[in-house]
Amino acid sequence: MRRYDSIIIGAGHNGLICASYLARSGQKVLVLESSESLGGLASSGEFYPGFKTSIAHTVNHFSQKIANDLDLASHGFNSKSGSLPIVGLSIDGNHLVLKGNELSGVAPEDSQAYGTYLDSMQRFADMLKPFWLKTVPRIGSNRLPELLSFASLGLNLRLLGKDAMREFLRVFSLPMRDLMDENFDNDILKAMLSWDGLIGSKLAPRSPNNSVLALLYRMSGGQDDAHQVTTEGVRGLIAALHSSAAAAGVEVRSGTSVHRIHVGENDAGLVATGVHLKDSEQIDADNIVSSADPQSTFLNLVGVEHLEIEFTNRIRRLRCDGYVAKLHLALDDLPKFSGLTRPDGRMIIAPNLDAIEFAYDDAKYGDFSQQPVMEIVIPSLQDKSLAPDGQHVLSANIMYVPYNLKKGWDKKAREDLCKLVIDVIERYAPDIRSHILYEEVLTPLDLEQIYGVTGGHWHHTEFALDQLFMMRPTFGAAQYSTPISGLYLCGAGCHPGGGLMGGPGHNAAREILR
Amino acid sequence: MTNNSEAFSGERLKQSHFHPRLAELNIRDSWSSWNGYKFANYYYDAEYEYFCVRNTCATYDICPMQKYVIKGVDAEAMLNRMITRDISKMRQNRVTYVVWCTDEGRMVDDGTIFKLASDEFMLTCGSPCSAWLEKSAFGFGDVSITDKSDEIAALALQGPTSCTVLRKMGFTEIETTKPFNIKHFPFHGDTLMISRTGFTGDLGYELWVKPELAIDLWDELYAAGANYGIHPFGETATNMARIEAGFIMPGFEFNEALKTVHFEHDQTPFELNLGWLVDFKKKHFNGRSALLQEQKKGPKYTLTKLDIEGSKPAEGAYVYSNKRCSREIGYVTSAMWSPSVKANIALAMIKTEHLSGELWTEIYYEKELRQYSKVARCTIKDKPFWTPARARLTPPLEN
Known part of the structure; x- marks a missing residue:
């Protein structure tokens, strides 16, 4: 039997990144992916004959360092192009547009305030930037390199200057609502700028616990906070990662489900030595690296009988319920959004912060809002391969849609949600219904079932203060290594977290190679 | 308007299934509590009760357990993943x-496991642990945990x-029950479970029955035991016997450990001299890797049995490695004058590295309102202070 240095479970972007780094350092690496296509939540698939889409519909904050390290440019990923404007849709057609740093559609006061706001937020984001690609030390660790990463954060913080440092410490755990209210007047602007701090999490504008830090996280990636759909789209990123990995000698087996991680014993305790596939084939390796979420990894693949009780309890208590549903529409033509010449931006439907808050309130109690808020992209405008010529795909992230719907997710509930969302879109694009060839709605429960992500959670587990840094996913497994020797994590459930940044895959490889 | 007695009435202590008889015999009305149950410190006199345990027989209410x-x-x-011992080879009707x-390998609690059937166990312990059991059971497919604390009447009969008393009650062949074995007997149309277990280090049994039969059990036991010196014993006598x-x-x-606030103010099994309960040969169990490390490097402290000069109990005393008492190496956890052994005995936690050297303790005591202290030499005892042959023999030798 062929033996590997490392087996990576899951070919999401983090799994592929980790595999590439390991292979580039000389390891023999095998990536096992249960689905036929690579990319996990960023994988692209056909949802209607001729129409393709992916759950992650834009590339946002992908690390430039990783793109450079893995030479993604020569594998077809163009990280510098195709940044999308953000459009705050207004029911009267007077939309707000933020293109680059240019904000239009608001009063001069807000426009000016935006410049000041962006300056300070960008400084904070830049300060945090190096931190995302570092391992956050264990509490009690006295390894110098680890302590230096704390020291460098402290130094960066200090270098901001006293006033900015104080401002950062005040702002970073602020509820999003407070940050917006103290900076801006325009309701749509506030809702639009809040969006990236809230999406994917069980956090509303009034929730304390980190939405501002989540926003800074997204702002500190390679392209600042730009969301992109390049001509190759999200598909292009995954294809480039795959191609780069293959060039480095990584072997990728898709359509291959890992059933269990094989746990053996040595003098020091338990050690992961291989994986069992669904068909009971066993493949051995020195390192088993899971890009699956922490609950799947520990509770399903490892099994509690190999884990400590308190550790298991912390994993079990992770908050992993997703709150974002996905709508995909196959359209026979481009819909006309009133007041927009071309719907080529990232369009936010959230008239004000209360609309977001109230949608959250419904979800909190197990229902979806009758007035959902959402983010819409028509990725086929950039990536022509997603739909037949002249036809289009509309992709929408809908907040907040609970994983645990009180009345249960059945066909009727899905149809109700779908109709509701299209009703809302119709208010802004009155001709939308006449163009729909096919509609697909995916609840967080569907995402869990299709992609094997617990709770259908974008970030594998909640991106909130108690589950961040040296607490992500929980102490005992927060430095990519786990209580089981030879078993590592490299997915979004690790520091720095979710989205399409690639930090966890990058950092995990460094720890494995240490 | 509510008066205070109504406001706090929910906090009244529960009464044991044997309470009517316990209350009648508690002529000193000396009650404390255990797990929310009214529980006797002693009934008549702690020393008298202790001597009943050692010389005749006595009962101890374990309903609150x-x-x-x-x-x-x-x-x-x-269970095997939760505890440090291997129960996979345990036979039915055995207790361990x-x-x-x-x-981190710090001790949560100790207790006994009764194997009632291949798929049924009873765990007994001093403090409530349903939260820990629930956490421990998470992820195991077919396991149900039921708290039967209030639904079983249990009484220890020791001495x-x-x-003989049990045989008089009609439980023939009770003498063939080996230590840590369980037997079942028909009792008033139901079943009485008798295990040869206890917390006194002497010959003794524990009786388990449904609550409705508690008073019948008590009355028949006391009728049979009338000529055999039967008497209830409380917390104080129990503590003497167990030391x-x-x-x-x-x-x-x-x-x-779950209730300890300060770092390492809890203990590992190795520190408590319970390394023989830790089985590294079985599959993974909680705290395993921490305990492996502890075994390798050796415990910081070791629980030690001390025989101390003189007759003054060394309660709360420090242990030193020199007669001048300038180098502190440990502390006494329990101490008493043992009437049966005729010795001044103690249990003490002593830094392992100092076990081979001299051991001294400075004992403080009071005499008619004045405080005195004396320095006494300690000798380590390897065996339990009190270990009568009858506690181990089957059938037990009887007086």
């Missing part, structure tokens, strides 16, 4: 003494005449 029934195909696997630890037997007690020898 926690009793959990753990049932299901995966019950054994679940176990401890369980946190992830040299205990076997002589060298048994550990939470709040004395160990702090339950």
Whole structure:
């Protein structure tokens, strides 16, 4: 039997990144992916004959360092192009547009305030930037390199200057609502700028616990906070990662489900030595690296009988319920959004912060809002391969849609949600219904079932203060290594977290190679 | 308007299933509490009760003890992952003494496991632990945990005449029950479970019956025991007996790890001299890797049995490595003058590295309102202070 240095479970972007780094350092690496296509939540698939889409519909904050390290440019990923404007849709057609740093559609006061706001937020984001690609030390660790990463954060913080440092410490755990209210007047602007701090999490504008830090996280990636759909789209990123990995000698087996991680014993305790596939084939390796979420990894693949009780309890208590549903529409033509010449931006439907808050309130109690808020992209405008010529795909992230719907997710509930969302879109694009060839709605429960992500959670587990840094996913497994020797994590459930940044895959490889 | 007695009435102590008889015999009205139950310190006189345990027989109410029934195909696997001992080879109708630890190998509690069927166990322990059991059972398929603490009436009968008394009650062949074995007897149309177990280090049994039969059991036991010196004993006499037997007690020898605030103010099984309960040959169990490390480097402290010069109990005393008492190396956890052994005995936690050297203790005592102290030499005892042959023999030798 062929033996590997490392087996990576899951070919999401983090799994592929980790595999590439390991292979580039000389390891023999095998990536096992249960689905036929690579990319996990960023994988692209056909949802209607001729129409393709992916759950992650834009590339946002992908690390430039990783793109450079893995030479993604020569594998077809163009990280510098195709940044999308953000459009705050207004029911009267007077939309707000933020293109680059240019904000239009608001009063001069807000426009000016935006410049000041962006300056300070960008400084904070830049300060945090190096931190995302570092391992956050264990509490009690006295390894110098680890302590230096704390020291460098402290130094960066200090270098901001006293006033900015104080401002950062005040702002970073602020509820999003407070940050917006103290900076801006325009309701749509506030809702639009809040969006990236809230999406994917069980956090509303009034929730304390980190939405501002989540926003800074997204702002500190390679392209600042730009969301992109390049001509190759999200598909292009995954294809480039795959191609780069293959060039480095990584072997990728898709359509291959890992059933269990094989746990053996040595003098020091338990050690992961291989994986069992669904068909009971066993493949051995020195390192088993899971890009699956922490609950799947520990509770399903490892099994509690190999884990400590308190550790298991912390994993079990992770908050992993997703709150974002996905709508995909196959359209026979481009819909006309009133007041927009071309719907080529990232369009936010959230008239004000209360609309977001109230949608959250419904979800909190197990229902979806009758007035959902959402983010819409028509990725086929950039990536022509997603739909037949002249036809289009509309992709929408809908907040907040609970994983645990009180009345249960059945066909009727899905149809109700779908109709509701299209009703809302119709208010802004009155001709939308006449163009729909096919509609697909995916609840967080569907995402869990299709992609094997617990709770259908974008970030594998909640991106909130108690589950961040040296607490992500929980102490005992927060430095990519786990209580089981030879078993590592490299997915979004690790520091720095979710989205399409690639930090966890990058950092995990460094720890494995240490 | 509510008056105070109504406002706090929910906090009244519960009454044991034997309470009517216990209350009648508690002529000193000296009550404390255990797990929310009214519980006697002593009934007439602690020393008298202690001598009943050692010379005749006596009963101890264990209704307040926690009793959990753990049932299901995966019950054994679940328990084996929680405790440090291996129960996979345990036979049905056997009892075993176990401890369980946190992830860091610090002791949560000790208790006994009764194997009632291949897929049914009863765990007994001093403090409630349903939250820990629930956490421990998570992820195991077929396991149900039921708290039976209030639904089983249990009474310990301890002392040299205990076997005879049970035989008088009609439980023939009770004398063939080996230590840590369980037997079932028909009793008033139901079943009485008798285990040869206890917390006194002497010959003794524990009786388990449904609450409705508690008073019948008591009355028949006391009728049979009338000529055999039967008497109830409380907390104080229990504590004396268990120190002589060298048994550990939470709040004395160990702090339950889940309730300990200060770093390492709890204990590992190795520190408590319970390394023989830790089985590294079985599959993974909680705290395993921490305990492996502890075994390798050796415990910082070791629970030690001390025979101390003189007759003044060394309660709360420090232990030193020199007669001048300038180098402190440990502390006494329990101490007493042992009437049966005729010795001044103590249990003490002593830094392992100092066990081979001299041991001294400075004992403080009071005489008619004036404080005195004396320095006394200590000698380590390897065996329990009190270990009569009848506690181990089957059939037990009887007086």
